[in-house]
Amino acid sequence: MNFSEHFNKGHILAKVDARVKLLVALALLLMVLSYKGIFFPLLMSAGALMLCIKMRIPLKAILARMAQPLFLALVILLLKLFFSGKDTMFVIKLPTSHFPLLTLAGHSDGLLEGIRITSRILGGVSIVMALGFATPFIEFVAALSWLRVPRPFIEIMMLAYRYLFVFLEDASTIYSAQKNRLGYAGIRKGLNSFGVLTGSLVLRGFEQSQKTADAMIQRGYTGDMPQLKSQPLSVAELAAAVIVVLAGGAVWMI
Amino acid sequence: MYSVKNVSYRYPDGTRALDGINLEVRQGAFVGLLGANGSGKTTLLRAMDKLLKGVEGQIRLSGVDISAMSPKEIYKKVGLVFQNPDDQLFAPTLFEDVAFGPMNMGFNAKEVERRVLNALKEVELSGLEKKSVHNLSFGQRKRACIAGLLAMGHETLLLDEPTAGLDPMGEYRMMKLLWKLNKENGVTVIMATHSVDLVPVFLDSLYILSKGRITRGGTPEEVFDAPEDMANIKLRLPHIAELLYKLKHEDKMNFDRIPLTIGEARREILKAIQNEKFKN
Amino acid sequence: MYSVKNVSYRYPDGTRALDGINLEVRQGAFVGLLGANGSGKTTLLRAMDKLLKGVEGQIRLSGVDISAMSPKEIYKKVGLVFQNPDDQLFAPTLFEDVAFGPMNMGFNAKEVERRVLNALKEVELSGLEKKSVHNLSFGQRKRACIAGLLAMGHETLLLDEPTAGLDPMGEYRMMKLLWKLNKENGVTVIMATHSVDLVPVFLDSLYILSKGRITRGGTPEEVFDAPEDMANIKLRLPHIAELLYKLKHEDKMNFDRIPLTIGEARREILKAIQNEKFKN
Amino acid sequence: MKIQNSKFKIQNFLPVTRYSSLVTVLLVTCYLSLVTDAAAMHISEGILPMNWAAVWFAVAVPFVWYGMKRLGELSKIDLSFKPLAGLMAAIVFVISLMPIPVPTAGTCSHPGGTAIPAILLGPSITVLITGVALLVQALFFAHGGLSTWGADVVSMGVTGAFAGIAVFKVLRKMRAGLALSAFFAGLVSDWAIYFTTSVELASGIMGDEPFLPLFTKILIAFVPTQLPLGIVEGAMTAGMVKLIFKRRSDLLVKFGVIKAEEAAL
Ligand SMILES: Nc1ncnc2c1ncn2[C@@H]1O[C@H](COP(=O)(O)OP(=O)(O)OP(=O)(O)O)[C@@H](O)[C@H]1O
Ligand SMILES: Nc1ncnc2c1ncn2[C@@H]1O[C@H](COP(=O)(O)OP(=O)(O)OP(=O)(O)O)[C@@H](O)[C@H]1O
């Protein structure tokens, strides 16, 4: 589980207020999305990646997180290259040019469009990734709460986070226990065991929720979880954030 | 303090888990519930915290029938610590979890913080406030549960096997913590447990449960006085007591009584040896 | 049988749970792993069952490196019982659950039934075949887990705290069951446990884990020979040993050695008294 | 000699080449999904331009808001409902992280798991739960994104939940068995998610191209992972319902999935 709290805790962004980090990230994200070229998103991507390295996030963790968006980006790039646009750059014939079962034409304008989208993905993913690595979950939730995200949403998020680890462990133990008794030898058996695994998890969830409710009730719960008050924002941090966003905006305008 | 009169309870599936329980616990006592798996310990504790519906009989807390009390009134006085800490810790960080109770009680931020820090100090978890609950060790999570209730300032704690799953050292320290709370802060403690060996060292009195009934009650000495029928209720003597019991009855050593703790056992053995010497 | 050489393991979050473990278990042995909460017992058992990825070092099972064995080969020889019974009982009724393994091994209906009934008899659950798994008591569920593996005919059992949460009687009977499997059926048993008092009564040898390292190993007598540093690794002596240790060192009684079980303790005490008599 | 201009185009004789583009897309994604861990159901950060991201947000928010309102009502009746919703969110999350080997693509993929809470807790709570899980995944796993949260809620939450529950209800009305109904609920829910995601993806990246051809290509691109994944998801949902029916049929009655008479059988 790659939550930020599992990595180096003393990094450069650790002391920055989560609300500031969130606001800056959102502002930059919006700029990336609304930018028409590729320069700004790529710049943001490079900057965010450098931040991650500065925070000493293991390269493996960065790659693992980028893998899936990159995969989608590649599919989109290829779709755009071959199937949209009009200016043919090159033609590939497979298997040979004398016996072409497949004829593919690469288009330069399609490629450009594809690169544009890919850069947008890179920029967006990198910014959010840096935010994720720099912000412990709890502070992120507090920031959301400060942004007036409704209480029920926040409460469910906190409960989900708390029990995520309990259930992950349950899931892995149940899975091991099934494997131990040869529950995954063959596709049919595998599918069946898989259903039993999810069913057991859901049942566990029901039983656990009863107990959790009891625990909450006996500590005074009456339907709404109380909320810790957040500190006022530090002016210095806010000013720094505004400067970063303005600088980003200036580059964006160019 | 607590007065349980003729309490019975049947789970929806028909299992009769409690069957005419009578129990008196006075203010400031340190009481243990012993019994086999499935004998009804957990059920009794839950009934005493008014977490079960449809309990027959009467449970009085400081003279008031709990069925007439609002949940809030009960939870201000009594806190129940569950067997599994994961059932009880529901907030993401230790601080938030411990603060949940005091916040619901309506204290201001400052008072909440004071209570939380105090409670954490009490259970020796100071400094871990910001830690995610799931990153705490098992023993630490057990302590955290207790802190969550301490911060509410309960005068009575009900605990369901607080030492289960702890290593021998952790077990001992947990008992010591409870003992301290009881003796120094005057908290009434009622706990279910399987740790026969630790019970006589710390507890004032004991109740033995068997199949939903209380079959015996009294001080540890009184309760462990009839070792013969311990096996019927799936219990046993503390190891020390068993040794001295065998020395007395099978090896004909001359003890006045069967001690339950190491300290007493030393005294008894030395005394017996002294007596042997004089005999010659 | 099992030969663990220089095994280390780091969880994905960076926790170093095993740190250069060396261990030899011969066929037919009954071995215990003792250690504080979080010392790495569960991790070691899981590594030995090839349930962890990225384990450094070498683990050999009957001479073959387990990294070269297919899961099927391993699970035919070795069965792991997890700490929490609820994680491993997944069929609706007891019979179906115990039958799960043998059925996956491809036996015919008759053989499956024979194996299931046998295994249930072994763990004293005969007659409960049709019962719903979640209606069993905690202790019964623990036994059911063991039956599920017995029915597969493993030659080696790895058990993670098989007695945790059981009542004193259940604890004793569980140990006796394992002892019987070991002595009569020749099953090799390796178990993690916190029950310091029961260990010397049943186990052949012990390993002490502390912070992912094995700090000591040998027979119970050898391991409990240095009581002074038990506290460092959050363990303690069995109560009987502690009593006799104190009698020897503080009360200057004359024991040749510190016994760990009640039987031995009786003998030692009687001998010491005999000696005292002759002195006079 | 240029084959394209020749009178005897080989393509004209080979039906396969008429679909050459589609075949290529298939081959390419097959290859790509061999080397990565595909979770094609989430739309990643940055794929949608600003306007489309906003549109899907606007669609998603009312559903999530309604889910919260409903949760508030239920929570008044039964205090344990909010914890239940939180825990189900955690479970949906865990399920969606479980790697399933998809034989045809030779790789691992992840199930969506939406049909399960939809059957048990109803679609509106499910949308809320999915919204929570998606936000956490976006931030800490880069599955989905902040700007694409709306789009992902619409596909995985709204269409997934409503398609699943609709199929389940209809089949149950037709007296189909519990497991069978659950199987098709899971299957249709998974495929509906995949369909909606393709719509969102195509409209997000089409630029000035026509929508439909691009949409078809995307739809086909993910056939090798999504078709079998739907079946896995169906089997999983069926297995889950079957297990709960055997172990705790009272729960199914409590949540109105089956009638009390059925549980007694
Ligand atoms: N939710 C339930 N529904 C039905 N029966 C139950 C339920 N919970 C417990 N029981 C049954 O009630 C009886 C008493 O259970 P209880 O949990 O109180 O025992 P216990 O003394 O706490 O045991 P342990 O030492 O194993 O924790 C047992 O027979 C048990 O099977
Ligand atoms: N899934 C995990 N991810 C990260 N760290 C883990 C994980 N599981 C265990 N650990 C850590 O690894 C160390 C060894 O844990 P392990 O569970 O092996 O201890 P144990 O000896 O079985 O303890 P106990 O007696 O409490 O069961 C501990 O520090 C624990 O916090």
Ligand SMILES: [Mg+2]
């Ligand atoms: Mg209990």
Ligand SMILES: [Mg+2]
């Ligand atoms: Mg363990």
